[in-house]
Structures are given as structure tokens and as C-alpha cells.
Amino acid sequence: MARVLTPRAEDFPRWYQDLIAKAQLADNGPVRGTMVIRPAGYSIWERMQAEMDARIKIAGAENAYFPLFIPESYLKREAQHVEGFSPELAVVTHGGGKQLSEPVVVRPTSETVIGEFMAKWVDSYRDLPLLLNQWANVVRWELRPRIFLRTSEFLWQEGHTAHATEEDARSYARKILHEVYEDFMVGVLGIPVVVGRKTNRERFAGATSTYTLEGMMGDGKALQMGTSHELGQNFAKAFDISYSAASGGVEHAWTTSWGTSTRMIGGLIMSHGDDNGLRVPPRLAPIQAYVMVVKDGDGVTAAAHKLRDALRDAGVRVGLDDRVDTAFGRRAVDAELKGYPVRIEVGPRDLAAGNAVVARRYDGSKTPVPVADVVGRVLAVLEEDQQRLHDEALAFRESHTVEVSNLADAIAATATGWARVPWSAIGVDGEAQANGQGVTVRCLVRADGSVPGSQEEPELVAILGRSY
Amino acid sequence: MARVLTPRAEDFPRWYQDLIAKAQLADNGPVRGTMVIRPAGYSIWERMQAEMDARIKIAGAENAYFPLFIPESYLKREAQHVEGFSPELAVVTHGGGKQLSEPVVVRPTSETVIGEFMAKWVDSYRDLPLLLNQWANVVRWELRPRIFLRTSEFLWQEGHTAHATEEDARSYARKILHEVYEDFMVGVLGIPVVVGRKTNRERFAGATSTYTLEGMMGDGKALQMGTSHELGQNFAKAFDISYSAASGGVEHAWTTSWGTSTRMIGGLIMSHGDDNGLRVPPRLAPIQAYVMVVKDGDGVTAAAHKLRDALRDAGVRVGLDDRVDTAFGRRAVDAELKGYPVRIEVGPRDLAAGNAVVARRYDGSKTPVPVADVVGRVLAVLEEDQQRLHDEALAFRESHTVEVSNLADAIAATATGWARVPWSAIGVDGEAQANGQGVTVRCLVRADGSVPGSQEEPELVAILGRSY
Known part of the structure; x- marks a missing residue:
């Protein structure tokens, strides 16, 4: 058979681009960093949506829709959040032929506008938990766009919830992490993700805890497949999401947010694709x-x-x-x-x-x-x-992950895969050093594989890799 | 029972706003003209999507996704199209902290960007027909916004197809009109729409024929519930969608577009709602x-x-x-x-x-x-x-429609409902006169109720009304 794609071993990024073009999954859009998802690609996204949406509904969240346009002032109310997103914003300055009195940003994510409405809808403890999700497009201006992985516009679901207590918020953020995301990624996508905690350095802008699911791609790099965040009371205070408690008194709520996107299509391609093209796991496949x-x-x-x-x-x-x-x-x-x-x-x-x-x-x-x-x-x-697809990906991940005991060995190991290294042997200084060489701590896990409650816990394992 | 809503007879627009707020269907968004669709409203939209999407797929169209951002220059390639949409555009001038070299518009509709890609994908007659649909948000800056009916951002499906011949394009635009839109609106929404042809004056910007489905609301006004357009070769020429014919030679394709939106939720409310709230037809209802x-x-x-x-x-x-x-x-x-x-x-x-x-x-x-x-x-x-909901709406429409023979009587009749009047008794001059008094020709139909091929056909009936 004639060679259809550049072989992965020869040039993995080129193979990825070739596959997307020849399988007619997507094209680059006319505005830099945007993409056109063609029917063969979109039908995969529809199946992802159906499987995820069913799990999200079982977890009790209801779908809603919030506006694309957010007043610029909203973004500024949570200090870390605006700092994180400012460099990526698309700004509308003209509408209906006139200059706008206040510029509006195209949503990069919706914590702020949803926070504003949660504040209106939540009055008493009886209104909590408030469990919302939306399927939407978001825009983050990308300097180095890569189709499905980093695009200026992408499609995603973003969940946003408000709770009466920190414990309840934490438990829900983790429920989504495991019962929706991990269950879907392992069981349907067949990708044996590692589920862990982001370091404080890698945390979402405005979160107190960020949990992540990391997949190993066919070139040994890591792809963040989804994240779930505890936002503490940061957004509740910035937007005044408060409730009258059963015990009397007014309290701020505790919020979470969590998202997965069309980036998962990129993860699917790079986890299971071979030199002849895509391999879609049967449970996901639009055509089985x-x-x-x-x-x-x-x-x-x-x-x-x-x-x-x-x-x-x-x-x-x-x-x-x-x-x-x-x-x-x-x-x-x-x-x-x-x-x-x-x-x-x-x-x-x-x-x-x-x-x-x-x-x-x-x-x-x-x-x-x-x-x-x-x-x-x-x-x-x-x-x-x-x-078999799942097991093959798991075997690949295991054979491309090494246990090391120091930073130098960990960084060396990321040339071909991931390194597992005691977090205590690295610490925040080692993390910064690794970053300088293009290597990140993908996540922290406990020795038994479970998800830590903070990066200060003893005996944590850091997983280091290069990432998309 | 205490009065929950302003009664319809007292103040219909107020009743509409009250119902949307108290049934928690939607809220106004922070940016003027935008809306937040709350779970009770969004679950109705999800059911509309499911029912419509199944019919669209049976009609052979495949879902895809095209970018939100369109280069300003694309809009300008079809003269009537840009003229129609320019006053409603939202323009992004800054991205990633920098001024853009070419401003991009937020899509008001996607004929242009889809035309650009159809031109890339269509090569030979074997590639036709090309039948695409997308579910997306669009933005049209609204000076007098009204929730669900006219919002600066709304959700919709937009179908776009390319065909080898005018006959094939016409037949597909009408297939969607009847087998997808009419079938759904009558059979699921229980709204007895009148299906007809828009006058040349009311045609979509860039179309050669616009077909419409008009519903009568509870106050006797008309709501355009959906439209299907033949675009002739206008966009095919502007974007060079051409193909090599079986007979040899290169021909321009013939294209169509067709859309329905969250506006249908407004139509549902105003068709079936009563003084106690919404009445959702069982086949549509998220909770039956x-x-x-x-x-x-x-x-x-x-x-x-x-x-x-x-x-x-x-x-x-x-x-x-x-x-x-x-x-x-x-x-x-x-x-x-x-x-x-x-x-x-x-x-x-x-x-x-x-x-x-x-x-x-x-x-x-x-x-x-x-x-x-x-x-x-x-x-x-x-x-x-x-x-019974359908039959009640039909009886209401019939009792609020009068047959008249001249323009003055027709305009008078629109105080309470619709007028049916011979198109020959009005003509384009009468149409302009009616417009001056806030009355429009909602559509033209043949005496037997079927849809005309042009406004020049003899013995057409014009349906006049006031509209949302």
C-alpha cells in the first residue's frame, strides 16, 4: 500500500497535521488560529458531547447558556483571573456601526458572567447547590495555534457550581473529575489518563485547587485532557454570591468550575492514531x-x-x-x-x-x-x-514512564516520555528550573495513585513531562 | 388563585416578559441585547435541537462547525449581503493585547465563510450536493432587543448546501422547508404555521428566493419562525464555488441556506401560553x-x-x-x-x-x-x-384572519390579526405603503395554499400582518 501519511516515527507533528487533513477532520480557518471542524471531525465531537452530557446530567448539573460577550469590567473583579486571561482576550469595540461605550470581551471562560448571575439566583441555602453546565464556544487568542490542541476559538463544556460549604464544593469538583471525566476518558476514549493535582504554579487563574487528567500521546508528550477546579470563595466574594444559612447569618458560597474541549479530539488522534490514520475506539465511534x-x-x-x-x-x-x-x-x-x-x-x-x-x-x-x-x-x-486500544495505550504509557529520584534525571527522561519523581526531591524551585527547560510538572499524585488535597502533603509523586 | 402574571388581554408584551422571568426561562444579559438562557428555557431548546437535528440528518445534511470570526473582507464580496448585515455587525479590533491588522466580524450568519470552504472542497460534480449544517451562536447588534425574539446574540442552526443545478438547489431548499421545518413546527411545536414565499422586498440579503414559515401569536401578530433560501449563484460566484461537470466544462454551483433559532422559544410562548404560564406541547416537553x-x-x-x-x-x-x-x-x-x-x-x-x-x-x-x-x-x-393545542392555535389563527380585497381593509385588519388579500390588489407599491404603517407582507401563497415560485405568478394571495 502506498504511503498515505508521514510516518509518526519520522515526524510526529507532521503526521498529526497530515492525518487531520487527509481524514478530513478539520481545516484551518481564515482568521489565524481558528478552525473549521469538518463533518468527519464534528461527528466525533457529537459523540463526545452525547457521552459527556449524559454523565454530567447524572451528576445533577443542568445545561444553560450564558452570553458570548462579557463586560470588560467583570474580568477585572477577580485579580488573578484577569491577570491570567488578559493576554489572550479578543475585544469587541464596535457594535451596530458605533463605538461601544464599554468594550466587551469575547468569553475566554465564563466564571465571571456566571458568577454575576449566581449572585442573583442564590438567596438561601435552599438554592444550593446550584449546578450548571454549558456547551459553548470560547476564544483565547493563540500565538502558536495548533489545530484541536490550541486554537483561538474552541468548543467546550464548562461547568459552574455553587455550594454552601467548602467540603461540598470539593466533593463535587472531585465527583466530576472521576465520575464524569475519568469515566468517559478511560471507558469511552480508551485513554488511560493519570488523574492528579496541579501544582500551585500550574493552577487555573483564580482557583484554590486544580485537578487534571493527563494523557500520554504517541510521542511521549503529555496532553491535559480536562480540568476541574475548586475556586474557594474567590469568585463568590468578587461577585457576591452569598446565601442566608439555615443557622441564620449570611455566608459566601464556595464555587467550582470544570471543563473539557475539542482538544480531546487532538488527544484521541495522538493516543490511538497509527501510520495508516485514526483509530477510533468502538464506544466512541460515530460509525462503528x-x-x-x-x-x-x-x-x-x-x-x-x-x-x-x-x-x-x-x-x-x-x-x-x-x-x-x-x-x-x-x-x-x-x-x-x-x-x-x-x-x-x-x-x-x-x-x-x-x-x-x-x-x-x-x-x-x-x-x-x-x-x-x-x-x-x-x-x-x-x-x-x-x-485492546486502552490496554495498548496503557502499556505504551508504562513503558515510557520512568521512576527517578532527582530533577536532572527527570528532565532527561522527558525526552521520550514521563518521569515520576518524589515531589520532595524537586519542590517549587526545581519546578521553576524544569519550566525553564520546557518541562512541566503535569500533576502530583499520592503514592497510591489517589489525588492529593494540597501540594504540601508528604510523599507526593510529581509527574514531569513535555506537553502540548 | 392569586394572579401570577399580568393577563394577556391587559398587556401582552408585559405578560410575555413576566412569564419568561417567573417561569425562569431566561434573563437579560449584562451586555445590551444579550440573554442568559436558564435551565428551564435551555431544556426546551435542547428538545428543539434533538427533534430538528434528527430531521436534518434524515434530509441528508451533516453537521460541521465554522469559525465565529470572519474576516471583514469576506462580508463585502456579495454586495447585497454586506448591505443587509453591515448595520448589525459586532467588530473585533483587538486580539491578544494588540490591534488586529484586519478587523474581524463576529458572524451574523455564515454564508461567506462557508462559501469560502465550499470552494475548497468542491472540485467535481461528484462532490455535489454538499449538504452542511451547523448549530452555533450568531451576533446581530439589536437596537430594540426583546428576549428570544430579537437578541444581539442568539443560538441557531444554519444549513448551507451547494448543488450542481438550480432545480436541485430549489428542491432541497423546499425539502428543508417542508420536511424539516414545517413538519417540526406543526407536528412537535403544535404551531400551525403558514408556509409561503417572501416578497422580493423581504428577501434575505443575497438570496434569489426566500421561503418562510409564519406563526400567529396570541396577540394576532406574526412571527417568522424560520426561513429557507435559494441563493442562486450569488455566493457561488462571489466565492468561486465551481465544479467540473460530468459533461465537461466548469460550472458555478447553486447554493441554499436555511435557519431556525432560539426565536422559536418566543414563538412557543406566544402561541400556547395562557394567563397561568407556558403550555408546552407534549411531544416537545422536556418534562411531559x-x-x-x-x-x-x-x-x-x-x-x-x-x-x-x-x-x-x-x-x-x-x-x-x-x-x-x-x-x-x-x-x-x-x-x-x-x-x-x-x-x-x-x-x-x-x-x-x-x-x-x-x-x-x-x-x-x-x-x-x-x-x-x-x-x-x-x-x-x-x-x-x-x-388540542395545535387545533386551538389553528382555530385562533383562522378566527383572526380576514379575507379582504384592498390595501386599506388589509391594513385595518392587522390591528387584530392577519389579512389575506389578492397580491394583485396590492403590488409592490401597496407593499411599500403598508410598510410605512408598520405592516408587512408576511408571505405570498397560492390560492391552493402551496408555495409560489415567484411573486410574478398570477392569482397569488398576500398575507399581511404586524410582526415581531
Whole structure:
């Protein structure tokens, strides 16, 4: 087969760009740093949304929608927040043909405007917790844009909640971290994320605790796949989100925020893609099984339609390719690029023998299967390959992570993967030194893998890596 | 029951604002003309999206996402288009702390940027038709904003398609009009829209034909609920969307665009709302049946939970209110405001007699029903009241529409509703005159109710009204 993509080993960033272009996932937009998400890419995002949205609703949050435009003055009310976001803002100065009296910023995130409305809606402890989420676009001006990973506009969900107590806020931020994000990323995306705590240096602008999920990409770098923040009372004080307590008296609420974005599509590509294209885990895949007519003749197309219908009836998300006027080889290359988990190739010769060929995207294997057994075989493959993709990514992560005991070794190890090093051997000074060499502490975890409550806990492990 | 809303007959616009505030559907945003869609309102939008999106996919269009920011120069390429939208643009002049070399506009609609990419993606006749849709926010600076109806930012879907021939483009614009929009609005929203053609004067900026769906609101005014446009080759020429034809030679494509927005929520409120609040048609309702614990005692809460589960198992979208620490009267008023189609009130006295009370939002009737029969009764009521809401709106429209033969009578009739008048008795001069008095030709229809191919056809009927 002719080479379709630049091989990963040759030039990983080029492979990434090639794959996105050739699988028709996205294009660069006309304004620097923006992107066009094409149907093949957007259908993956729709599946991510559906899976995430269901989990968010189970966690009790309700969807709402807040405005794109935020008065510039709102951003300034929380000191760290404005400092963090100012360099990335897009500013609207003219509306309806006139100069605006106060410029408005295009939301980079919505803590401020949602804080303003939480303050209006929360009156008594009975109104808490207030659990909101929105699916929206946000804008952060990017100097070094990279499609899906860092774009000036991206799509995301941002959750924002207010609670009566710090304990309740903490517990909810962690519930989202584990029950929504980790569950989705491990169980559906098949990406064995490490869940940990950001150092104070890497914390979200305005947060008191930032929790993160870090995935290892195919080149050994780290991608922050999602974050969940405790905001303490910082925004509650800045926007006066207060409530009358059951015990009497007026208290400030405790808030959280948490987000995941179209960046996850980049993580999916770089976790599971191979030199032939994308590999989409079956549970995520918009098209799980792709029935292809190799060439027409002797009832082939009719048989393919029957298989399509049978798979659909069995609950499989199925696509059909009967474009026999295009060469089969070209269509097969395209199906590999797009990463459909299973292809069912129906051609005259196999069909004459009562078979169709089941091709697994996971390992490229092809097996003739009696037509009557195809549905059962496909169901089994979808189940197996979901697990195999996850396990392969986990094995890769483990083989590209080393345990070291000092900063120099940790930094050296990030040339090919991650380093695990005692946080006490690094500390905030070592962290700053690593940053100077392009290496970051991706997160802190406890020795047992659980998520620390602060960076001052004893015996924490720091995970260092280079990142996107 | 105490008066909750300003009655419609007293002050319709005030009633509308009251309802939106008290049913907690939406708030005004901090930047003039923007809105915050609260969970009760957003859940309605999610149901609209789900129903519409399924129909759009059946019509063959695929979802994609194009950037929020459009270079100002793009807007200028289609002369009528820029003229139509210039007064409404929001302009970003600063990004990342610097003045931009070319200002970018926040999309008011996406014909231009999508045209640019269609030109890249379309090469041969095999690439056509290209059928795209996106769910997105758009911005049109509004001088007289009104929540849901005219807001500076709103949410919508915008479809954009390219075709090889004018006939194919026309047929697709009409397919969307009838099979997606009319089917949804009549069948799910229960709003008996009139489907017709806009006059040349009312056409979309850059279109050759604009088709519209007009609903009559509870005050007799018209609301444009959605539009579908043939764009001819205007955008194809401006953006060079061309293809090599099967017969050889290079041709410009023919394009369409079509959209519906959160404005439909305003239409829903003003079509079906009454003096007690919203009435949501059952097929649309996020919560179709609302099980309420009147007060606790003697297994009431357990019985309510069982009913909730039984309804859910029967496929009903069900909510449960067991907040017995809040007065039942207040909760019932709130349920009426939010417009849940059926309430099932479970209290100790009725339950002792083996009953629950089924309350229909459509007409306020309440009937004790044996607990074992509740599910069946609810299913029947949901079916009936979907139809009854539609029929009531249709009867209202018919009783508020008069047939007249001249412009003066038509304008007079728009004080209370719509006028149907021969288009030949008005013409473009009469249309301009009507506009001067705040009256517009909402659409042109044929005598048999079908949609005209041009405003020059003989024997067309013009429908005149005042509009939102």
C-alpha cells in the first residue's frame, strides 16, 4: 500500500497535521488560529458531547447558556483571573456601526458572567447547590495555534457550581473529575489518563485547587485532557454570591468550575492514531462498522444492504459504502484514515463462498466470516478492540514512564516520555528550573495513585513531562 | 388563585416578559441585547435541537462547525449581503493585547465563510450536493432587543448546501422547508404555521428566493419562525464555488441556506401560553409528566416514586417534585408557569381512596384516577393535548384572519390579526405603503395554499400582518 501519511516515527507533528487533513477532520480557518471542524471531525465531537452530557446530567448539573460577550469590567473583579486571561482576550469595540461605550470581551471562560448571575439566583441555602453546565464556544487568542490542541476559538463544556460549604464544593469538583471525566476518558476514549493535582504554579487563574487528567500521546508528550477546579470563595466574594444559612447569618458560597474541549479530539488522534490514520475506539465511534461493497455483481450490493440493516438492528452504528464507481483501494485507504473500528468488505468472490471479510482497524487483520455470523463477530470485535486500544495505550504509557529520584534525571527522561519523581526531591524551585527547560510538572499524585488535597502533603509523586 | 402574571388581554408584551422571568426561562444579559438562557428555557431548546437535528440528518445534511470570526473582507464580496448585515455587525479590533491588522466580524450568519470552504472542497460534480449544517451562536447588534425574539446574540442552526443545478438547489431548499421545518413546527411545536414565499422586498440579503414559515401569536401578530433560501449563484460566484461537470466544462454551483433559532422559544410562548404560564406541547416537553407529592404521609412519597418509575418505563419524560417543605400551592403555581403538560398529584387523602389526581395543563382540568390506571391515562392525555393545542392555535389563527380585497381593509385588519388579500390588489407599491404603517407582507401563497415560485405568478394571495 502506498504511503498515505508521514510516518509518526519520522515526524510526529507532521503526521498529526497530515492525518487531520487527509481524514478530513478539520481545516484551518481564515482568521489565524481558528478552525473549521469538518463533518468527519464534528461527528466525533457529537459523540463526545452525547457521552459527556449524559454523565454530567447524572451528576445533577443542568445545561444553560450564558452570553458570548462579557463586560470588560467583570474580568477585572477577580485579580488573578484577569491577570491570567488578559493576554489572550479578543475585544469587541464596535457594535451596530458605533463605538461601544464599554468594550466587551469575547468569553475566554465564563466564571465571571456566571458568577454575576449566581449572585442573583442564590438567596438561601435552599438554592444550593446550584449546578450548571454549558456547551459553548470560547476564544483565547493563540500565538502558536495548533489545530484541536490550541486554537483561538474552541468548543467546550464548562461547568459552574455553587455550594454552601467548602467540603461540598470539593466533593463535587472531585465527583466530576472521576465520575464524569475519568469515566468517559478511560471507558469511552480508551485513554488511560493519570488523574492528579496541579501544582500551585500550574493552577487555573483564580482557583484554590486544580485537578487534571493527563494523557500520554504517541510521542511521549503529555496532553491535559480536562480540568476541574475548586475556586474557594474567590469568585463568590468578587461577585457576591452569598446565601442566608439555615443557622441564620449570611455566608459566601464556595464555587467550582470544570471543563473539557475539542482538544480531546487532538488527544484521541495522538493516543490511538497509527501510520495508516485514526483509530477510533468502538464506544466512541460515530460509525462503528462500515459495510463496503468491494465491487458489484451477483447480489453483492443487496447482500451489503442486508448486512447493514442487520448490524443496525443489533444496535451497531453502521455506515455503508456502495460507491463502486470509485476504486475500492482508495475507499479502503479512506476508511482506514477515518478509523472506523470494523470494516465488512463484501465482494463477489467471498460472497460466492458465503463469506464477507471482517477487517479490524485495531491491528489491520482481515478474516473471512460466514455472512450469517458477521453480526455476532462484529459485536465481539467492537468489545474486544475497545479494551485492546486502552490496554495498548496503557502499556505504551508504562513503558515510557520512568521512576527517578532527582530533577536532572527527570528532565532527561522527558525526552521520550514521563518521569515520576518524589515531589520532595524537586519542590517549587526545581519546578521553576524544569519550566525553564520546557518541562512541566503535569500533576502530583499520592503514592497510591489517589489525588492529593494540597501540594504540601508528604510523599507526593510529581509527574514531569513535555506537553502540548 | 392569586394572579401570577399580568393577563394577556391587559398587556401582552408585559405578560410575555413576566412569564419568561417567573417561569425562569431566561434573563437579560449584562451586555445590551444579550440573554442568559436558564435551565428551564435551555431544556426546551435542547428538545428543539434533538427533534430538528434528527430531521436534518434524515434530509441528508451533516453537521460541521465554522469559525465565529470572519474576516471583514469576506462580508463585502456579495454586495447585497454586506448591505443587509453591515448595520448589525459586532467588530473585533483587538486580539491578544494588540490591534488586529484586519478587523474581524463576529458572524451574523455564515454564508461567506462557508462559501469560502465550499470552494475548497468542491472540485467535481461528484462532490455535489454538499449538504452542511451547523448549530452555533450568531451576533446581530439589536437596537430594540426583546428576549428570544430579537437578541444581539442568539443560538441557531444554519444549513448551507451547494448543488450542481438550480432545480436541485430549489428542491432541497423546499425539502428543508417542508420536511424539516414545517413538519417540526406543526407536528412537535403544535404551531400551525403558514408556509409561503417572501416578497422580493423581504428577501434575505443575497438570496434569489426566500421561503418562510409564519406563526400567529396570541396577540394576532406574526412571527417568522424560520426561513429557507435559494441563493442562486450569488455566493457561488462571489466565492468561486465551481465544479467540473460530468459533461465537461466548469460550472458555478447553486447554493441554499436555511435557519431556525432560539426565536422559536418566543414563538412557543406566544402561541400556547395562557394567563397561568407556558403550555408546552407534549411531544416537545422536556418534562411531559410531573409527579408531585402534595404532602407526605401514609406511603405517599413511595407511591409517587413508584408512579414516576412506571411512567419512565412507559417511555414518558417524567419529573418528580417531593419538596414537601415548600407549600404545595406554590409548587403547583410553578408547575403551571413552566407548562408541564400533565401533573400527577399524589396526596394522602386521594391515595387512601386508591387515586391520584391527573391535572391537564391544557385546560386546567383535574380528575382523580385509580393509581393503576395513571400511566394509561397520562399516555392518552399527552396524545390528545398535543392535538388540542395545535387545533386551538389553528382555530385562533383562522378566527383572526380576514379575507379582504384592498390595501386599506388589509391594513385595518392587522390591528387584530392577519389579512389575506389578492397580491394583485396590492403590488409592490401597496407593499411599500403598508410598510410605512408598520405592516408587512408576511408571505405570498397560492390560492391552493402551496408555495409560489415567484411573486410574478398570477392569482397569488398576500398575507399581511404586524410582526415581531
